[in-house]
Amino acid sequence: MTTARSPFTEETLEYSVDEFPFLQQIYRTLFGDSLAKTSSLGEQLKSLSSSNGHFAVGRGKNRSIDESIYHRFLRDFIRPHLGDDLLLFERYANLRTHVRGSRALTGPHKDADYKHSPYEINFWRMTPVFGNASLWAESSPGLGDYHPFVGSYGTAVRFYGNQCMHFTKDNDTDHTRFSFDFRVIRLRDFERCGIGVPGRESDSPWVLFRYYGIMGPDGALSESDWGATAMRARMLLGASEWTLVREDFFEGVVKRFEARYGFGFIACAEIEAEYHQEVFLHKSLAADFVVGDRVSFQVYTNKEGKCRAVDLQAGGAQERETAAGLEQGGRDCVGSSMRSCEVPAADHQSRQTP
Numbered sequence: 336m337t338t339a340r341s342p343f344t345e346e347t348l349e350y351s352v353d354e355f356p357f358l359q360q361i362y363r364t365l366f367g368d369s370l371a372k373t374s375s376l377g378e379q380l381k382s383l384s385s386s387n388g389h390f391a392v393g394r395g396k397n398r399s400i401d402e403s404i405y406h407r408f409l410r411d412f413i414r415p416h417l418g419d420d421l422l423l424f425e426r427y428a429n430l431r432t433h434v435r436g437s438r439a440l441t442g443p444h445k446d447a448d449y450k451h452s453p454y455e456i457n458f459w460r461m462t463p464v465f466g467n468a469s470l471w472a473e474s475s476p477g478l479g480d481y482h483p484f485v486g487s488y489g490t491a492v493r494f495y496g497n498q499c500m501h502f503t504k505d506n507d508t509d510h511t512r513f514s515f516d517f518r519v520i521r522l523r524d525f526e527r528c529g530i531g532v533p534g535r536e537s538d539s540p541w542v543l544f545r546y547y548g549i550m551g552p553d554g555a556l557s558e559s560d561w562g563a564t565a566m567r568a569r570m571l572l573g574a575s576e577w578t579l580v581r582e583d584f585f586e587g588v589v590k591r592f593e594a595r596y597g598f599g600f601i602a603c604a605e606i607e608a609e610y611h612q613e614v615f616l617h618k619s620l621a622a623d624f625v626v627g628d629r630v631s632f633q634v635y636t637n638k639e640g641k642c643r644a645v646d647l648q649a650g651g652a653q654e655r656e657t658a659a660g661l662e663q664g665g666r667d668c669v670g671s672s673m674r675s676c677e678v679p680a681a682d683h684q685s686r687q688t689p
Contacts, residue, residue, distance in 0.1 A: 342417055342456050343495040345474045352489045355408045358383070358462060360401045361513055380488060383462055386511045387434065400428050400515055409550045413458060413519060423520040423530070423547045433468055433503060433512040443502040450540060453497050454524040459484060460491035461514035468512040472501035533558065577635040577643065584631040584652035587614065589624050601644055606634060610642055620647040631655045
C-alpha cells in the first residue's frame, strides 16, 4: 500500500454557497429562469433530488456549469486551499447526474489507469449526497476501506483519485445526485508531473491549454501568457530557493542535450570562469534548439551554487538586449523584486507517487 500525504489524501471541505451558487445555476439551466426566480433554495434542492431523468444521464463537459463560477471557485477557494500561486486545472469540469433508480455510472478504477498524472488532485462537489447515490472510494491507496462520500450542499471532497480506487453503485435510493468534479496540479509539481506542453513532445494525452488551463491570482491565463518570459519562468519553478545572478543576459552554446533524461547543458565562458560549471538546461526550454546553437539566457543559482538557465533565446546577449531593450517582462520571474524565485531542487525527477 502507498502512503499518501496531504493534499494527496481525502478531506471534506466547506465553501460558501452564496459566493459559489453552483446549484442555482444548474437549476436555472434545467428548469428555466422563471422557475429559478420564484423557487427557494430548498425548493430547488427538492426538485433536483426528485428529478427522474428528462435530461442526459451521466457526464457532460461543463455545458451546465457556469465558467465564471467555476473559475472563481478555482481562483478564490481551491488555489488558496492548496497554497500555490498558480494551478493547472481541468478546463471543463465533469458534470454528472446519477438519477434515482438508475444503474451505476462507472466501474472500479483509478485515474492512473487512463494515464493521468500522479500529481493530480481530485475535487468532487455535489448536491446533498449519501449512500448509493454517491461516489464510493477508498481513503488511501490500496486500503480497500470503500465508503460513499457524504455531504450537504456547500461541501466538497478532495481525494487522490489517481491512486485510490473509486466507483459508483446502482442508485437504489430515492435521491437523484448532481455533482461535478475536476482535477488540478500544483505549480510546485509542474516540472515532474509529466503532462504535455505545446511545442514539446510528450506521451501524455493530457496537454496544457488543451485538457488543462492555468489559474492564477487574476484568473485563467491564455496560451499567449505561457509564451511570455515571466510566465514561462514561473512554470518552471518548484521546490527550493534560487537567486538571479544578474539582470543582464549571458550567452553561450548548447553543448549537449540528453533527450531521454529531459535536460542538457550550455557552455558559457563567464559562468565557467566564476562557477566552474556548465549551465543546466531543462527540456521545457530546449524544444527549439539543437547542440551547437548560440543562445542568450538569464542564470539562477541555488544555495549549492548550481546554475540554471531561464528565458532562453537564439543569438547573442548584446544583440538581444539591443533588440529587446531589456524588456521588463523578462525580469519579472516572481514578484516585483526579481531577486529570487523557486525552481526544482533536483535537476530531473522521475514521475512517482507523491
